[in-house]
Amino acid sequence: MNLNTFQFLLKYTVAKSSAFQAYLDGIRNQALSLEELNELNWSRTKSLLNYAYKNVPYYQRKYKSVGLHPNDISSEKVYYQVPVLTKEEIAENYELLISRLVSHKTVKDITTGGSTGVPLRVGRNKNVVREAQKWRIQSWWGINPTDNIATAYRPLPYSNFDKLAMRAIYYPQKAVKLDATNITSENIRSFVMQMARIRPKMIHGYVGAIDAVADYIIKHKIEVPAPKTVWLTASPITGIQESKISSAFNAPVCDQYGCSEVYFISAECPKKEGLHVLSDVKKVEFIDKNNNGIGKLIVTDLEDYAFPLIRYMNGDESSFKDHKCSCGMNLPLMNKVKGRTTDNLEIGGDVVISGEYLTTIFDDYVDSVSRFQVIQKSRAEITIKVVPKKQEGLEDVVSNVKNTLKAKSKGLADITVEVVNRIPDVKGKMKFIIKDF
Ligand SMILES: [Zn+2]
Known part of the structure; x- marks a missing residue:
């Protein structure tokens, strides 16, 4: 850890008390053996199940109705009998999914339109340091949290105070932004010029927006300073997009997968042999596999006890890879999520x-x-x-x-x-x- 990262984590700890710990946990866990990782994943799964059964009215009712008690869940084999959680259930039982032990103030709402077109409201525990997963993935690519960055996504509704606080925490980072909801040639031109000035280590954004920037760079034959990676998120990436973006920015693409309900699920390391599942903080399964081995993705967020999502079916499909990544990490590999089920x-x-x-x-x-x-x-x-x-x-x-x-x-x-x-x-x-x- 370099000095900037150390100072950054200390400052971040003022905002979220477990920031330092969350970062260190991630770095430690990714060095575990496969056996140790599986053990950690399973013990965290069991403790979340027990907690939800005792303290979350919806799970208590649901599991009782099918005669399931967490004590019966002695092995992963039995775990697969725990019923999945659908979007419809969340939509209809929002209040009942909040733990009795937390104040409503701890729960932050996020809404997601998703492919169903029905906005879904999901509660998330504000105190979980999910950003630590981002810092961890960046570390795979040799990027520190305070390194310069260029981003292209939807502007987030931060207050001016929050913006100032963030700048202080992320100091000495220089950041340039492209508003992905307002992509014009003029905006792209200014974004590319600012990029040349601050030389970002990472470009981060929606596939659609980054794709438009890549088109612009290629059309105008501009040479941009190569970042360490172009981190893409929020849409399935086609093979042609990936190769175009990579050549426009002269850098490898990091394909990261997640969803707004549970944030980071998996991401590529520089070896690009698949997406490493962050299995110490998310439990991922694939069920109802088709002939090609592709199954429905089921995810459990092992960190959020305030509004637990246990065996949540988010509508995406993919599969595990069966080999270990040559980078040496034992975090399991999954294939890219290309299309959404409803597509x-x-x-x-x-x-x-x-x-x-x-x-x-x-x-x-x-x-x-x-x-x-x-x-x-x-x-x-x-x-x-x-x-x-x-x-x-x-x-x-x-x-x-x-x-x-x-x-x-x-x-x-x-x-x-x-x-x-x-x-x-x-x-x-x-x-x-x-x-x-
Ligand atoms: Zn790897």
Whole structure:
């Protein structure tokens, strides 16, 4: 730990008393053996279950109704019988999910629109230092919390006082921001110029916004000082986006996965052999696996006792990798979460084209296409919008993709490809699959 990080953690501890401890815990736990990590994960799971059964009215009622007592959960095998928690249950039982032992002041609400379109309110314990996971992931890439940074996401509603306090805590960090909800050429130009000045170690933001910056850099042949990584979040990344962004910024991409309900779940280390699950603070499972081994993601937030989320099904799908990362850490590896469950296109007659597959349709044409979007206009009408990188060979690419999709839909869908100049973001997030019917 360098001096800046040490001072940063001390200052942060004034705001959140367990900041220092949370950071040190993370660094210690990622060095554990696989066996020790599994043991830690399991003991934390059991203690959360016991706590929820005793102190959280909703879990007490739910587990009693199926005849389940935490004492019966003697092994992980039995744990899989603990019922999953759905978004609908949270929406209907918000108050009952708050622990009797905490004051409502401890609970901060977050809302998430998500793919269901129904805003969901979830309570989160304010005192949990979830940021420590961010600092830990940065450390994998050789980045300290106070290093200079360029960000592109939605502006957060901080008060001026909070902003000042943050600047004092993060001193001597220099930060430049791009408002991902207001992406114009002028804003991107100024962002890129400021980046050249502060030379950020990390660029962090929504895929859609960073993608637009990458387009700008490539179009204007600008050379930006290479950061250590471009950390992308909040959307599935297509292969073509990743390779374009990486070459525009001359730096590897760190694909990080999480959701607004439980924040950080997994992220890539520089070896990029998969996403390391932060298994000391999150329990991740995949259930109802399909023929390809892809299952529904079930996550338990092992740190939050105020509003416990136990076996929460967030709507995403992926799978574990079965090898250990060559970086030496034993935090398990999972595959990228590419499409969201609800992004699958149901064509009818049992034909479903998976969202995960759709993210890959241009992977072989990275040099020809810079962005694309899939719009389902009716069950049997699919339009693909494509922003070309170069005109040469484009016709072949378009016709190949058209034919492949036609075959995938077993001939049931009409596939149209529209070549366009740009695809607008929705609030800075690139909406990759749109259902418009
Ligand atoms: Zn690794």
